[in-house]
Amino acid sequence: MLELSRITAGYDRRAPVVREVSLTVGSGRSVGLLGPSGCGKSTLARVAALLHRPDSGTVVVDGAPVRGWRHRAPREQRTAFGVVFQQPRLAADPRMRLADLIAEPLRATGRRNEAAEAVAGLAERVGLSRELLGRRPHEVSDGQLQRACLARALVLRPRWLICDEMTAMLDASTAAALVAAVETYRAESGAGLLAVGHDSVLLNRWCDETVRWDELGAEDASGPLAKDVR
């Protein structure tokens, strides 16, 4: 289970963009989080993925409370998450060939020797040809680069996937292919998913449940209004 409780987070402690928000995703479940641009979805997604330390609130991952974010998170917790962002060009080192980009988490965790086999399998899964694997980000389309970013998110076989507007910049067929690749992985691994976006048709079709940002609510003196999604 991924449990976010009373999360307050942002970029200025005096003006947080996420206030006392709670959200729970059951193990192996998929939850779509819908909300308008700028409401704080990405910030909450980054807190959930242990990439952004909240000002207050708690995150519990599969029963273990999170005590540190980013490099302060223990490796076991950090690598439980695969994350895909909206803009692949901001998420990819422009100097790396796609094969190295996909393998980068393996190298970072001392498993370089598994790279060749893992990259070949994942490339097929996300629909990247061998030829594309040898190219650098500026030599491929946004959709091709996002395919590589999804492969990178899957390479450590995470128990949780956080997809933040993963398909927002993609054409319909690439979007469908990436959603299918996520669902194939989830079906075989039992991984849970938090998918953030503003496309209710897509998220309703993709996820077990969807929840709107305004339904997450804030908590007030009379107790929690937050909606749990299990």
Ligand SMILES: Nc1ncnc2c1ncn2[C@@H]1O[C@H](COP(=O)(O)OP(=O)(O)OP(=O)(O)O)[C@@H](O)[C@H]1O
């Ligand atoms: N690095 C940052 N520094 C300062 N403010 C930020 C930063 N990132 C986001 N913000 C601000 O925090 C607020 C919430 O942003 P966030 O990206 O979480 O929203 P969102 O709901 O995901 O929006 P979108 O759907 O447009 O991506 C916005 O007002 C945004 O301008």
